[in-house]
Amino acid sequence: MKLSHAKTFLLSVVGLFMLWHFGGYMLVNLDYSIVSKSTSPSGNLNVFEVEALSEGGHAPYGQHLVLSSSGSVRKPDDGYVVFAGYCYQPLSYSWKSDEHISVTCKIKDRIDTRTKAEVVQGIKVEVVYEK
Numbered sequence: 439m440k441l442s443h444a445k446t447f448l449l450s451v452v453g454l455f456m457l458w459h460f461g462g463y464m465l466v467n468l469d470y471s472i473v474s475k476s477t478s479p480s481g482n483l484n485v486f487e488v489e490a491l492s493e494g495g496h497a498p499y500g501q502h503l504v505l506s507s508s509g510s511v512r513k514p515d516d517g518y519v520v521f522a523g524y525c526y527q528p529l530s531y532s533w534k535s536d537e538h539i540s541v542t543c544k545i546k547d548r549i550d551t552r553t554k555a556e557v558v559q560g561i562k563v564e565v566v567y568e569k
Contacts, residue, residue: 469494470513473501480536483561485520486511487529496522496553501529503541505558520563523551534564541565 473487488502488511495502496519506517514522521531525543534540537560543551545567555563 476531476533478533478536483507484509485531485539486517487531488514497524500524500552503531518558519553520555520558521565522553538562538564542568544568
């Protein structure tokens, strides 16, 4: 079966679009890694720990906590960054209630926080630094 030039062109354009879309997806996934997720007591919101694997984001090569109503995120911009900084692993966080998230960041010598929200969408973000 012989394809016309128009069909060949159309298939080429669709193939290039799919390759471009897949390539963009892969590049985003090279910049960030999802470490963990915690769902609010009501199940309406999620907090994701996202590690930056490049120089992008609020804290290059650091940890980000991202609040989202979605079941998944690929990068910090997919939600609202409530904390970004440099903590010694493991960074810990938990929901105290639907209106309160507690974050514990272990530090060595000094606090190196790049982003810290006080209240986001009515949710208090409490950060405790431990040596």
